[in-house]
Amino acid sequence: xxxxxxxxxxxxxxxxGLDLLVPAGEIYALLGPNGAGKTTSLRMITGLARPDAxxxxxxxxxxxxxxxxxxxxxxxxxDEPLLYDKLTAAEYLAFVAGLWRVPxxxxxxxxxxxxxxxxxxxxxxARCEGFSRGxxxxxxxxxxxxxxxxxxxxxxxxxxLDAAAARVVKDMLIEIAATGATVIITTHILEVAERMASRIxxxxxxxxxxxxxxxxxxxxxxxxxxxxxxxxxxAAA
Amino acid sequence: MAWPPGPFxxxxxxxxxxxxxxxxxxxxxxxLARTLLILMLAILPLVIGSMLAWRWxxxxxLPVAVLGQVAAAMAAMALVMxxxxxxxxxxxxxxxxxxxxxxxxxxxxxxxxxxxxxSITALVALPFLLLTTPFFIASALLGHGxxxxxxxxxxxxxxxxxxxxxxxxxxxxxxxxxxxxxxxAQLTGVLLGASMFVISQTPNFxxxxxxxxxxxxxxxxxxxLAIPPxxxxxxxxxxxxxxxxxxxxxxxxxxxxxxxxxxAPAPAINAGRGPAARFGGSPLAVLFAKELxxxxxxxxxxxxxxxxxxxxxxxxxxxFTGGSITPGRLxxxxxxxxGALASSLAWLVxxxxxxxxxxxxxxxxxxxxxxxxxxxxxxxxLLLVLGLAALVVVRQPLAAALMLPMALMAxxxxxxxxxxxxxxxxxxxxxxRYRSSLLMAMGEFIVLGSLAAxxxxxxxxxxxxxxxxxxPAVLLAGVWWFRVRPPx
Numbered sequence: 219x220x221x222x223x224x225x226x227x228x229x230x231x232x233x234x235g236l237d238l239l240v241p242a243g244e245i246y247a248l249l250g251p252n253g254a255g256k257t258t259s260l261r262m263i264t265g266l267a268r269p270d271a272x273x274x275x276x277x278x279x280x281x282x283x284x285x286x287x288x289x290x291x292x293x294x295x296x297d298e299p300l301l302y303d304k305l306t307a308a309e310y311l312a313f314v315a316g317l318w319r320v321p322x323x324x325x326x327x328x329x330x331x332x333x334x335x336x337x338x339x340x341x342x343x344a345r346c347e348g349f350s351r352g353x354x355x356x357x358x359x360x361x362x363x364x365x366x367x368x369x370x371x372x373x374x375x376x377x378x379l380d381a382a383a384a385r386v387v388k389d390m391l392i393e394i395a396a397t398g399a400t401v402i403i404t405t406h407i408l409e410v411a412e413r414m415a416s417r418i419x420x421x422x423x424x425x426x427x428x429x430x431x432x433x434x435x436x437x438x439x440x441x442x443x444x445x446x447x448x449x450x451x452x453a454a455a
Numbered sequence: 456m457a458w459p460p461g462p463f464x465x466x467x468x469x470x471x472x473x474x475x476x477x478x479x480x481x482x483x484x485x486x487l488a489r490t491l492l493i494l495m496l497a498i499l500p501l502v503i504g505s506m507l508a509w510r511w512x513x514x515x516x517l518p519v520a521v522l523g524q525v526a527a528a529m530a531a532m533a534l535v536m537x538x539x540x541x542x543x544x545x546x547x548x549x550x551x552x553x554x555x556x557x558x559x560x561x562x563x564x565x566x567x568x569x570x571x572x573x574s575i576t577a578l579v580a581l582p583f584l585l586l587t588t589p590f591f592i593a594s595a596l597l598g599h600g601x602x603x604x605x606x607x608x609x610x611x612x613x614x615x616x617x618x619x620x621x622x623x624x625x626x627x628x629x630x631x632x633x634x635x636x637x638x639x640a641q642l643t644g645v646l647l648g649a650s651m652f653v654i655s656q657t658p659n660f661x662x663x664x665x666x667x668x669x670x671x672x673x674x675x676x677x678x679x680l681a682i683p684p685x686x687x688x689x690x691x692x693x694x695x696x697x698x699x700x701x702x703x704x705x706x707x708x709x710x711x712x713x714x715x716x717x718x719a720p721a722p723a724i725n726a727g728r729g730p731a732a733r734f735g736g737s738p739l740a741v742l743f744a745k746e747l748x749x750x751x752x753x754x755x756x757x758x759x760x761x762x763x764x765x766x767x768x769x770x771x772x773x774x775f776t777g778g779s780i781t782p783g784r785l786x787x788x789x790x791x792x793x794g795a796l797a798s799s800l801a802w803l804v805x806x807x808x809x810x811x812x813x814x815x816x817x818x819x820x821x822x823x824x825x826x827x828x829x830x831x832x833x834x835x836x837l838l839l840v841l842g843l844a845a846l847v848v849v850r851q852p853l854a855a856a857l858m859l860p861m862a863l864m865a866x867x868x869x870x871x872x873x874x875x876x877x878x879x880x881x882x883x884x885x886x887x888r889y890r891s892s893l894l895m896a897m898g899e900f901i902v903l904g905s906l907a908a909x910x911x912x913x914x915x916x917x918x919x920x921x922x923x924x925x926x927p928a929v930l931l932a933g934v935w936w937f938r939v940r941p942p943x
Binding site: 302 | 733734735736737738740741742745748749752753809810811812813814815816817818819820
């Protein structure tokens with residue numbers, strides 16, 4: 219739960235009092251035009267940036283007071299996957315698992331499973347320096363999932379993925395949410411948000427201007443209203 | 456605006472060479488510094504070259520007595536050229552995007568490849584041509600017309616050096632395979648660069664040996680060794696030999712470059728099943744192991760760090776001059792070298808972290824992250840110092856005992872400076888890390904120099920050691936005061 223989150227940079231307010239409540243087991247899509255404050259908001263929830271004001275509670279834990287405990291439960295996938303070129307895929311996953319204190323045997327089994335599901339099994343022992351953008355994205359996602367987070371925050375998770383890989387990732391996210399984990403994503407592909415997300419939030423100039431299910435967002439508008447229509451109306455207003 | 460600016464037709468060979476040279480020169484010193492540098496490079500050789508030409512105006516057309524010295528100077532020039540060409544060759548094909556753009560463009564592949572070798576040759580030859588051409592022209596004006604062959608021979612040596620560099624790289628590729636060849640190539644580069652530097656310092660640390668070699672240069676040269684200096688001074692037959700060799704070398708270089716560029720595509724991604732990936736223990740241990748593994752796996756970085764250390768050889772060799780080893784000096788040198796190494800490693804693990812968000816998002820306290828990184832930066836230099844201490848302890852146990860804490864202090868000081876002034880950069884920017892801050896480079900030099908001096912003074916029981924320690928303390932306090940604060 220996020221309440222009254224505020225963040226400014228050099229006198230410019232990026233996030234202006236954001237309130238957000240995302241229950242367990244939900245896929246929540248945070249949409250907004252470029253510069254609306256999506257990534258800044260997510261970085262604050264993840265503990266990568268400190269808010270100027272507001273509070274963040276993750277599964278009951280005050281993330282600002284006890285960031286380590288909060289981080290233990292969450293995973294963050296930035297829009298640009300940052301890996302270690304000189305580590306192999308398996309080593310990268312072992313490293314991330316080590317940071318989150320996942321027992322080695324559990325981590326190895328999960329790594330093999332994730333690499334297989336994401337089509338990276340053949341590259342298990344290849345160094346990341348030769349990976350394509352899509353492969354890096356998939357490996358970064360595997361890294362985010364290796365410690366079975368309860369809250370998964372993904373910034374443009376489908377960037378660089380081909381259709382088949384994107385389908386696998388979408389299926390995985392739906393499965394993860396079904397196990398009770400919370401998934402928050404940002405995306406510019408509105409169709410993805412419309413199909414996957416239980417609820418959608420639209421942010422503009424650092425404020426949440428609308429949120430709800432697709433049906434709730436379309437309520438009061440003409441029949442056949444799409445998310446794109448709602449988004450363009452609210453984001454551009 | 457046309458790119459690159461110049462009179463050449465787009466996509467022609469000179470246009471491509473100019474483009475490549477400009478791209479490679481970019482990122483070097485700023486506009487003012489570059490202008491001053493160019494002015495200096497243009498004016499100084501003109502003045503000095505004219506003075507030398509005037510001094511030698513009465514020399515014979517082919518001064519046989521100085522051929523040995525000319526040959527030695529040419530050998531040094533060839534070594535520098537080879538080292539420079541080798542560095543360029545190693546970088547060749549490292550920008551796959553740029554290479555693909557060139558190869559995908561509607562120009563003949565051979566032209567793209569010739570452009571690369573021509574650009575390397577031009578970059579290698581240019582500084583020497585700038586330095587020597589005024590002398591040759593002035594000499595010709597003062598009556599030594601055949602000496603105008605000089606610039607031609609300088610260019611021919613550059614072509615041959617480029618071909619030799621390509622041959623070494625291709626040979627390593629074939630002998631060892633691409634992966635091992637990379638490490639071997641980097642180490643060869645280190646040896647080439649370091650050997651030049653060590654040779655240049657021989658008059659300082661081995662004056663007797665150097666004087667004997669210089670005396671030998673006054674002896675008549677064997678026929679083969681006399682060819683390059685004779686060609687330089689315009690002797691027709693040797694000149695033809697050198698130019699013919701250069702033509703052959705140019706053709707060989709183009710062929711070697713083609714094979715190297717073809718072999719350059721992105722690293723293979725299908726690897727066999729390797730050993731189990733392990734990062735066991737606490738997050739602190741995991742981070743520490745990760746840092747060391749990344750350092751070990753980057754042959755280019757290892758080579759660059761190795762080069763820095765080899766450059767310290769003359770400093771250490773100075774200690775051996777006069778026929779006696781001074782343990783105090785060796786201890787001081789050890790403190791300096793270990794501090795410099797710790798600084799390099801600290802920059803790599805702190806400023807050049809590849810995945811800062813991942814580390815920041817991990818449930819690991821910032822203090823533990825810093826501790827792991829500092830540990831990774833300090834362990835290799837301390838191992839180095841332990842080796843030096845093993846040498847020193849035989850002669851002066853106190854020097855060995857003092858060297859260890861002082862080296863630790865030097866390492867901590869430089870690592871702290873790196874941490875307090877950190878700016879996220881890519882690992883590939885390792886060589887340029889001081890370019891953005893001359894102040895930082897100077898500060899580090901003062902800190903290390905002071906701590907090394909303090910070691911030496913303390914061993915001499917001088918109270919000035921306290922003053923030498925106070926200097927870095929004050930400087931560190933200043934850096935801490937202006938330190939980078941974590942973003943809110």
